[in-house]
Amino acid sequence: MTTRIHSTWAQPGRLCLGLALGLAILGCNKNKDAATGSQPMQGPQPAMPGPGMPGAGPPPEEVLAKLPGGEEFAAGKKLYANNKCANCHKLGETGSGPGGKMGGPPGRGPDLTSTGANPEHTRQWLADHIRDPKTHKAESRMPTFGPDRISDADLALLAEYLASRK
Numbered sequence: 731m732t733t734r735i736h737s738t739w740a741q742p743g744r745l746c747l748g749l750a751l752g753l754a755i756l757g758c759n760k761n762k763d764a765a766t767g768s769q770p771m772q773g774p775q776p777a778m779p780g781p782g783m784p785g786a787g788p789p790p791e792e793v794l795a796k797l798p799g800g801e802e803f804a805a806g807k808k809l810y811a812n813n814k815c816a817n818c819h820k821l822g823e824t825g826s827g828p829g830g831k832m833g834g835p836p837g838r839g840p841d842l843t844s845t846g847a848n849p850e851h852t853r854q855w856l857a858d859h860i861r862d863p864k865t866h867k868a869e870s871r872m873p874t875f876g877p878d879r880i881s882d883a884d885l886a887l888l889a890e891y892l893a894s895r896k
Contacts (some may be wrong), residue, residue, distance in 0.1 A: 787826065798822035803894060809880070809894075837870075847895075851893060853890050
């Protein structure tokens, strides 16, 4: 006599549904975000929403449209928007830094609207801080942006844009 085990997951339709759900969950952890071209963060990072998740902030296009500064800073502004800096920082009318209106809770990162007015915040200081924030503030929660996340050339453009904010 054979015993037949009845399992709802043994049915072909439900097995396919379970596999599809599992693959969809794994697909949320891709190595590269196709929409922004940004790389995943390495090592322990602060709890912050990822691309496409609730609270992940506004799309880069919306941030870019609201960033202050002229066309001479177009490349730096695009890098700021695509790297989701507005998820943690306020800059002009964008972002969720102190008093921010977009993306997430206020107070995650400093307001960068006039960061270039601080004489200490030279282009080099800003570039070094973006590369490894802990070099300036050991308790910083900001993720590092190593060469695998932002090239040296792009980092220079972003730092130049931020230094112009006076």
